[in-house]
Amino acid sequence: MRIRWRKRCETREERGPSGLSLLPWLLMGMGSLSHLVSGEAANPWLGMAGLLTFNTLYIAIVFRAFDRARRETTTTWALLGALAAVTFALAIGYGREWLLLFPLLGLALGAVARGGRQLRLLTLPLVVAVGAVTFWRDDWDSIGIVYGTFISTMVTAAILALNETVGELRATREELARAAVEQERLRFSRDLHDLLGHTLSVIVVKSEAARRLVPRDPAAALGQITDIESVGRQALTEIREAVTGYREGSLGTELDRARDALASADVEAVVRRSGPPLGPAAEALLGWVVREAVTNVVRHAAATRCEIAVRSGPERARLTVTDDGRGPSPALSGSGLRGLTERLAAAGGTLTTARAPGGGFRLTAELPAAEGGPVGPEPPHRT
Incomplete structure (x- = not known):
């Protein structure tokens, strides 16, 4: 039962949001690309390679984050660590528009950690580090980046954890409903076995008695036949009660x-x-x-x-x-x-x-x- 429950939860998760839902946020990196194209950035080819690496790592992480089996692996956390290193390197090296990569890093962290212990341990150090870099590169003008990083991390984690919990509750409800149906079928089969076995036995015995009595005592045979009718009617009543589940012996x-x-x-x-x-x-x-x-x-x-x-x-x-x-x-x-x-x-x-x-x-x-x-x-x- 536990295996079926886990598979149902995974199926529910697959039907919910997927990594595709987090890809549009990559548009926040258009400012970095514009900074490279404008020719204002030093070492534009290095910046282009860094931005391409960032996008590749981000896409890989968010798709792994929606697969429970791969989300909790060491590989996913290693990719997240690499994404953090690339993000800080680009933000420190270029500043300005590149600071918008921090909320994307927070979003990836929230998708992977969700409501786990790692989220509580990593969110505060990340926000402090982001605050230090943004203050150094852009003074107080980019304080919203710090707030955006914190919000993107926590809101993403909360929404995805809630969605996962809802999926698990639905799977549990379906499993409980299936178990209730199985229990009802078992009860019904037991009741029918007990009811019909006894009733048919009595009918057979009384029928045999009536057949033996017919030649020598028709009145007694008629009494047995009357009993058979009574037993049959009682059996119909009991079967109806068994079907509705209200029969108390x-x-x-x-x-x-x-x-x-x-x-x-x-x-x-x-x-x-x-x-x-x-x-x-x-x-x-x-x-x-x-x-x-x-x-x-x-x-x-x-x-x-x-x-x-x-x-x-x-x-x-x-x-x-x-x-x-x-x-x-x-x-x-x-x-x-x-x-x-x-x-x-x-x-x-x-x-x-x-x-x-x-x-x-x-x-x-x-x-x-x-x-x-x-x-x-x-x-x-x-x-």
């Missing part, structure tokens, strides 16, 4: 559904619950565990008895689902178990599985429980 509701599903599959259900009431989050999580575990028992365990025990205390709650069947299905061992484990881990809980004593399968879930008033133990329910 109820442990009590899931325990009732578990009894009904186990009874339809001819599995003896024993449900025990004791301890203080749980908070809504704990109720919802344990409800998902009950749903997934009972779905496994109904569809794959070939069990004749299933015991569900919920014990809650002041700090922790424990749910165990034990059957006498042949063990978990590949679905529960794979994506189903992994999804439950992730859900509980996110809430500070754990999920473990093991062979039950005397055969069968046991699933144990533990998680923190919200404090609540004590309630008496619920007697076992047998179906």
Whole structure:
């Protein structure tokens, strides 16, 4: 994720201002060129070579300044040092119009250093040195050059640093949005897996029961078909709630559904619950565990008895689902178990599985429980 974030930031930087935006400021050097052409300058060929060197270094620096990988290299700082040496040499040697090269030097420094530590360390010495040279060459008449050098350095650094920060914020926002979409997709896939797995299992079991009852007890078969219709309607409601993200499970509701599903599959259900009431989050999580575990028992365990025990205390709650069947299905061992484990881990809980004593399968879930008033133990329910 960090690599993608950096690439997005670099892409944003490339889309923003580039070195081309700083090239028009080279027109400030037209005064120096005019001074050479007029014939007033001593050693005009040396001055021309110096001006050409200055322009070449300036162009190279400003283009490197907009490439993050190259901006922070030693080569860029070496070029900036060479530009400073050439600028001071030309200003000291020629003065007058050549002093306008100092604001260009400040602009290059601001583009490279931006808001970094180097900017704070170099700006003041640069301004002091520029002030000394301009006062020596042109007395107080060029005091504006000192101010211009300081302003060009700080304003360029501030604008480019702000632009870079805005690009990073946009990239971070896009990354957070992408992560939120991924989390929502994961939540939705988990909910659909849990909802449809349980619902379809109940429908299959009740359909089989109805088919067996039709020859000898049509009324009972009709009751099973009515239950199938009810389960289907409830599934549609839950899927709509899952899509909108507002579904909150109820442990009590899931325990009732578990009894009904186990009874339809001819599995003896024993449900025990004791301890203080749980908070809504704990109720919802344990409800998902009950749903997934009972779905496994109904569809794959070939069990004749299933015991569900919920014990809650002041700090922790424990749910165990034990059957006498042949063990978990590949679905529960794979994506189903992994999804439950992730859900509980996110809430500070754990999920473990093991062979039950005397055969069968046991699933144990533990998680923190919200404090609540004590309630008496619920007697076992047998179906």
